[in-house]
Amino acid sequence: MMISTRGRYALRIMVDLALHDGEEPVSVRAIAGRQDISGKYMEQIIGVLSRAGLLRSVRGAQGGYHLAHRPEEITVGMILRATEGDLAPAECVLDGAQHCDRRGACPSQKVFAKVYSAINGVIDGVTLKELMPDDA
Amino acid sequence: MMISTRGRYALRIMVDLALHDGEEPVSVRAIAGRQDISGKYMEQIIGVLSRAGLLRSVRGAQGGYHLAHRPEEITVGMILRATEGDLAPAECVLDGAQHCDRRGACPSQKVFAKVYSAINGVIDGVTLKELMPDDA
DNA sequence: ATAATTCCCAGTGATTCCGTAGAAAATCAA
């Protein structure tokens, strides 16, 4: 029940980018060096964040990445959902879920729904900006 | 980031026991039949719950299990912690944790701590009794 | 052209999940 390194790294990557983004795009190597994360592994995570629309890439030499939005417009929820998927404690709380056969009789669903919304409340309520060291 | 079947089954097992516990202990087979869970797998889960002090066992023929406490004294948190371990989103929020090297500089810890306490707030606030169909 | 960089995809060792299987130990019923 832990958030995997994918999600945790993603958070660090985004904070790093928020701090160092400017005119010039920031390369994977630059982030990897600062954050001490395997560059090759980071590539994949950044790819996910990019496809999720959280980053804009600039290809070719001197290329790299920009944040696609301002730090105060990006929530922790967006980042974690992109990399980890929905932070649901059980399938039955998901929207599209085919309701489990014991629906109605299932006593656990209500607790799971509460956990789910408690988690979402937290991660959707914190923005990237609030994670930046200055801001604290 | 899902609660595994171990924890979900454990919840169903405990509710089933709360409903059917009485003079006679309830056997694994009886619960497995009602809950449609592999008896052999359930054995292991029940073993964990038993060693955690949530169940009392009666060995031998006509044996089985009793709840070790009244349903209103057992929280969902106790059950999930016994079977799933602590529901922490990251190591750094745990008590005994050797603080990650970027402690202080780690921007994520605060969010994780909030998620952790939100989860605990929910699961420690709901008792087995409240999961029983009657009670709802 | 060359070097730097993103992009894409495949493979790998370790670990965890979700069970199965088998046998030992305890206890009750006959």
Added chain:
DNA sequence: TTGATTTTCTACGGAATCACTGGGAATTAT
């Protein structure tokens, strides 16, 4: 006492996921 029932313990196995590593194609600045 014998046999059936039940808990208890341990080990095994296939599938999936995690955390990477590696190779190479495509794109672009210099």
